[in-house]
Amino acid sequence: MDEEYDAIVLGTGLKECILSGMLSVSGKKVLHIDRNKYYGGESASITPLEELFEKYSTPVDPAYGRGRDWNVDLIPKFLMANGQLVKLLIHTGVTRYLEFKSCEGSYVYKGGKISKVPADEREALGSDLMGLFEKRRFKNFLVFVQEYDPADPKTWKDFDSRTQTTQQLYEKFGLDANTQDFTGHAIALYRDDEYLAKPAGDAMKRIKLYSESLARYGKSPYLYPMYGLGELPQGFARLSAIYGGTYMLDKQVDEIVMDAEGKVCGIRSGGEIAKCKQVYCDPTYVPERVRKTGQVIRCICLMDHPVPNTKDALSTQIIIPQKQVGRRSDIYVSVVSYTHQVAAKGWFVAMVSTTVETATPEEEIRPGLALLGPIRQKFVTVSDYYEALDPGQSTQLFISTSYDATTHFETTCLDVLDIFKRGTGEDFDFSKVKHNLGDEE
C-alpha cells in the first residue's frame, strides 16, 4: 500500500467501480479500497439470504429455501436497454462478463389499478388508459416525438424543443392531464412535475430512449442482470484490475490526507499512507464534505407469488405517478424473481421505493405495497441522500452523489461521466479500451 498512485478510489459501489475502470483504462495507476469485506458497497446484492435477515436484525426463517440461492439488491434499478449504462457496458467490454434478461412488463398505476405502459402507436391504440379520441391524440404525439429531429427544422412542425416547454408540447397535441401523467412519469421517467415548465427537448429525448429501449428486446425497455445488480460493480472492478488497478477489501480508511494547498495527497489507514494525486469516493467516506439533500425509502419484500394483474410476470416495473396518490414524487415498484437467480425457486423479490416527503415514510409507500398481494417478509430502509459540497477541482477530491430513487441507471451514469470529466478534464475515450486483451492474436 505504501506506494504512489495517480488515483485512489474509495468504496466499490457501482459508480466508484465504473470510475475505477475508466481511470485504469485511461492509463492511470489506481488503488481501489473498500472498508467492507465484499465488493459493491450499497450496490451489492446480499447473499446468502441469512445475511439479509442479520442485516435487519430479523430472526432467520427457514421457509425460504437455500440461502445461497438468494442475491437481494439493496437499491432496486433496471437498465434501460438503449441507455447510458448499456453503452458503457458494451464500449468497455464489461458486458462480456454478464448475462441479462429482459424485464417482462412495464406498468403504470391509474385510479387504483395498473395498466401496461403504452409505448408505441400500436400499444397506444390498444391501451385501456385512454378513451378513443385521446388515443388518437396520443398516437399523433408519439409519432411527432419519434420523427422529431433537433437537427432538422423540417420535422419540427412549428415546435421548437429548445425554447418551448413540455407543457406547451402536451397542449399542442391536446393531451389530457391523465395522459400527461403517464407520459411524463412512466415513459419519460420524471420523478416529479418540474419538467413541465422546462424546454421539451429533454422530455422528447427521454420518450425516445424509452421506445428505442423497448424496440431492442421486446417486452419492456428494461434489462436486469442474472445474479442481481451486484454483478455490475464487480464487472467494472474486473475491468479495472485487468488494466492494472489494485484492489484492497476490508481496509479501513482513517483519513484523507491534504497538503498545504488544500489538495489531496494521500489516504491513511492505520499507520500506512498511500500517496496519490486524486481521490474518488462515495459520500460515506467523507461525511464532513457532503450535505444531506433528502431521503429515500426502500422496502424489500419477499413473496412466493407474482404481482397480481401482471399476467404472472417474473419481472415487472410498476410506476405510481405522484398525482395518482396525492404526492409530489412517484412511487416505484420493481419485481425480480428466481428466473434471475436472485431468489430460491418459486420466490419473488419486490422493492417499493420513493423519495421521502413526510415524517412517516412507511405510510408513503403503502399504495405500492398494496399492489403486491400477500408479502411474506418486509425489510425497510430509509437512507439519506447526499451531495458533495464542492465539485472537487480545487481539492482533487471527487465525491459521487448517493443513489437516487429512480428505477434505472441513467442518473447514475450521468454522475459518473461528469465526475470523470471533472477529474481528468476530458470525456472518456472509449477507443482506449482494447478488446483484444488475451483473447486474440
Added chain:
Amino acid sequence: MASAKIPAQKVILCGDYGVGKSSIFRRFANDTFVASNDRKSTLGLDFYNKAFCSESGTDGHTHACQCPPISKLMVQLWDTGGMERVATVTSSYYKFSEAAILVYSVDNPDSFNSLANHLLEVASFAENAKIFLCGNKIDIITSDLVSNDDVDNFCEQCGIVSGIFKTSCKTGEGVNDMFDEIARVISTSSRSRHELLQLEQSFKLTTADIDSAEQQPDNCVC
C-alpha cells in the same frame, strides 16, 4: 465466420498469488512463457477462447480445420485479473463456470494448503463446476514438497476432483494434456448451463458494430 456459434464453456483458474495461473493462461492462449523477472504481475489477461474437438457427439458442425463430423467444444479460460494479489476475487468470477482448475505450486506447500479455501469459494458460487487439481512449476525441483499422498488425501476429503495434473509452464510440459483432458470431461458432462440459459432466454448485450466478443479465432487444436 462460417462455423455455427459454439457455446463457450467457462473454465476458471483459482489459487494463491504467484502459483502460475497467468502462466498457464499464456501457455493456453499463445503457448508462450514469460519469466517472472520480465514482467509485472497479472496485467491485461482476461479470458481466451480455444476450440477443442471431441468424439462425444455427432452434431456435425462444419468448420475450417477439416475435422471429421465430431463435436467441437469451445473452452473459455479465465484468469483472475490479479485481483487476488491483495483482495479477493469477485464472486462474479465464479458464476457460470463449468470447471475450475485449482492451481498450486509444487515448491510451495502453503499454496497447496490454501486450496481448501479456494475450493470453498468455487463450491459457494459455482456449485456445479467440475474441479481439477494442477501442481505447477514441476521444472523447479525434483522432489515434490507436496507429496502424492497429500494430493490423494485432499482429493479423498473433498471427493469431487475430476482430474489431477502436474505441469510446467516454463517447459510447457503437461499443459496441453491437461486442457485436452478437461475439454474431454466437460464435453461428456451435461451441457446443463448452456441449455438452462437457452431455455430461460438470457443473453449478452451486443451491438452490430461494436462487438469483439464474437470475433474469436478458429484455431481448432484437434
